[in-house]
Amino acid sequence: MWTKIKWGIRIVLLLIVGLFLHYTMPQRDVVQIINTYNKNTPIGANWMFYSIEDTGTGVETTATIRDIRFIDAVYADGDVMVYRNEDTGWFWPPYFKWDSSTLQAEATNLKSDKANPQWVAVTHYGWRMPIFSIFPNAVKITPVDGPDVRLIPWVNIVILAFLAFVILMIRKMWLQFRERMVDPALADVGETFDAAGERVDAARKEARGFFGRIGAWLNTWKAKK
Amino acid sequence: MGWLRLAFLMYVALTIIYFVTGIYSRSVRREKLEKEWDGDPAREGRTPQERQAFIEAGMVHYDRGLKKRLLWLIYILPTIGFLATIYLVNWQ
Numbered sequence: 001m002w003t004k005i006k007w008g009i010r011i012v013l014l015l016i017v018g019l020f021l022h023y024t025m026p027q028r029d030v031v032q033i034i035n036t037y038n039k040n041t042p043i044g045a046n047w048m049f050y051s052i053e054d055t056g057t058g059v060e061t062t063a064t065i066r067d068i069r070f071i072d073a074v075y076a077d078g079d080v081m082v083y084r085n086e087d088t089g090w091f092w093p094p095y096f097k098w099d100s101s102t103l104q105a106e107a108t109n110l111k112s113d114k115a116n117p118q119w120v121a122v123t124h125y126g127w128r129m130p131i132f133s134i135f136p137n138a139v140k141i142t143p144v145d146g147p148d149v150r151l152i153p154w155v156n157i158v159i160l161a162f163l164a165f166v167i168l169m170i171r172k173m174w175l176q177f178r179e180r181m182v183d184p185a186l187a188d189v190g191e192t193f194d195a196a197g198e199r200v201d202a203a204r205k206e207a208r209g210f211f212g213r214i215g216a217w218l219n220t221w222k223a224k225k
Numbered sequence: 226m227g228w229l230r231l232a233f234l235m236y237v238a239l240t241i242i243y244f245v246t247g248i249y250s251r252s253v254r255r256e257k258l259e260k261e262w263d264g265d266p267a268r269e270g271r272t273p274q275e276r277q278a279f280i281e282a283g284m285v286h287y288d289r290g291l292k293k294r295l296l297w298l299i300y301i302l303p304t305i306g307f308l309a310t311i312y313l314v315n316w317q
Contacts, residue, residue, distance in 0.1 A: 089227060090227030090228050090230070090231045091227065091231060094307075094310065095310065095314055096307075096310055096311045096314055096315070097314050097315065098315055099314070099315045099316075139314060140314065169246075172249075173245065173246075173249045176249055176252055176253060176256075177249075177252075179256075180252050180256065
């Protein structure tokens with residue numbers, strides 16, 4: 001029972017982290033740009049999926065309607081995609097994009113029709129979810145040779161490798177901390193209590209698991225009676 | 226003023242990471258020195274004071290060494306990443 005709950009929580013956490021990364025990390029679509037325009041866009045409960053208010057391009061006409069640049073595009077297989085083109089500001093996601101005017105000009109310049117398609121790679125983050133009126137934010141547009149071009153996501157490789165390294169380091173630090181600080185302290189507790197046998201068992205039981213160990217370590221700072 | 230707030234928060238976080246990593250790195254070095262002493266048969270039977278002196282000397286050496294200075298990368302690399310992102314997104 002408890003194992004199942006524990007695994008359930010782990011899977012949910014992993015899923016949240018995965019979705020968060022999928023939303024935030026850059027992706028590239030190979031598309032053809034068919035239209036660029038501005039639209040007064042009402043922003044309500046979906047504000048989380050738009051730039052924060054004071055970032056520049058989001059000229060707010062009222063509190064809840066924002067003039068936002070959009071880019072319409074079509075994939076090689078005929079599916080369409082709508083990107084928004086907003087500055088990201090100084091905080092999150094950390095793209096530090098301030099050139100949405102320039103990007104819109106580039107997008108307009110690379111506009112093409114079906115007869116003479118100009119294929120471009122649109123770097124973007126975010127999701128398109130019509131039900132919540134959420135659009136991915138275009139970050140960069142580069143012309144490519146054709147719809148079959150192969151793009152290697154170096155940025156994502158570097159970011160994921162770095163994250164893996166950070167997790168590994170945190171794990172190593174935790175193990176070192178446990179080995180050097182917590183376990184000797186617990187051994188100390190064990191020695192002190194050695195005479196009173198059953199109390200050692202109690203202390204050991206307490207020292208099980210992540211927080212148990214931390215708690216037991218904190219207890220060793222208390223004055224010994 | 227957004228960038229000031231971001232820079233402030235970033236360097237506060239990096240300072241915490243710098244100190245935690247520094248403690249970890251010292252701890253690893255100390256453990257290595259202890260094991261070096263304990264695993265050396267030539268040092269068998271020497272006094273705990275000598276062991277302590279050996280470890281302290283090793284730590285002084287560590288404090289002056291390259292490895293400790295490499296910890297500054299904790300500040301340098303994110304700053305470079307930050308500036309590179311700004312350049313690549315807006316100017317290239």
